[in-house]
Amino acid sequence: MIAAVDSHILIIVPCYNEQDTIESVVAGIYQTRDKHRLNLDVLVVNDCSTDRSVEAIRRTGCLYLNLPTNLGIGGAMHAGYKFAWRNGYDIAVQMDGDGQHPTHELPKLLQPLFDNQADVVIGSRFITREGFQSSATRRMGIAYFRWLNQFLIGQTIHDSTSGFRAFNRKTLALVERYYPDEYPEPEAIVQFGLNKLRMLEVPVVMSERQGGVSSINTSRAVYYMIKVTLGILFIFLRLRNRPVLTL
Numbered sequence: 001m002i003a004a005v006d007s008h009i010l011i012i013v014p015c016y017n018e019q020d021t022i023e024s025v026v027a028g029i030y031q032t033r034d035k036h037r038l039n040l041d042v043l044v045v046n047d048c049s050t051d052r053s054v055e056a057i058r059r060t061g062c063l064y065l066n067l068p069t070n071l072g073i074g075g076a077m078h079a080g081y082k083f084a085w086r087n088g089y090d091i092a093v094q095m096d097g098d099g100q101h102p103t104h105e106l107p108k109l110l111q112p113l114f115d116n117q118a119d120v121v122i123g124s125r126f127i128t129r130e131g132f133q134s135s136a137t138r139r140m141g142i143a144y145f146r147w148l149n150q151f152l153i154g155q156t157i158h159d160s161t162s163g164f165r166a167f168n169r170k171t172l173a174l175v176e177r178y179y180p181d182e183y184p185e186p187e188a189i190v191q192f193g194l195n196k197l198r199m200l201e202v203p204v205v206m207s208e209r210q211g212g213v214s215s216i217n218t219s220r221a222v223y224y225m226i227k228v229t230l231g232i233l234f235i236f237l238r239l240r241n242r243p244v245l246t247l
Helices: 022-036 053-060 072-086 103-114 136-153 169-175 184-194 218-239
Strands: 009-015 040-046 063-066 091-094 120-124 165-167 199-203
Touching (some): 009 022, 022 053, 040 053, 063 072, 072 091, 072 169, 103 120, 136 184, 136 218, 165 169, 184 199
Parallel strands (some): 009 091
Antiparallel strands (some): 091 165
């Protein structure tokens, strides 16, 4: 079930050295757009790639931002959200450029926004536990962040590190102003919770990355856990006494 054909949607694809996958990702998004008759644009945010990603992006014919310096995933997405807000998009969707997020799963994220059931929709690997489940080390980290977020905001998000998520206009008003940098997904959960945004997880089947290299590996796992924990606590302490977001 897909409706709300009048909703103007922007798919934001952060890209860092994704020359081998970015064209197929964008092509898949356009196929889903045509199949479901969605009013949809694609914006690739090239985060100062050092390979031939820019050439591949240009061949797709999509919109793109070419950042002059590497900002990391948070900075790249913040640029994309600013673009979406300032150009009047109703919905913004984050999708990875490495092929992990199958484009045919897009309708699952969009439907709750079309039906006004949520402000933030997160594609979760851990509801039906189908498809690629990530490594055991990462699953332990995800479980830890699930506990931490539940403790701080009283809401359980099973896949808080998922980068497959969709925001409505109300959420865009928030992330246009501020969005966490470097490893933003778990930190943003607290940001959304403290602003009383309605968060909803939907089950999706993800794939292994089809190209590129993850910024998080086993040797950086402890650093990642400590840094993101501090980021989550910082956001919680900074925002807990502030007024709820209003448009």
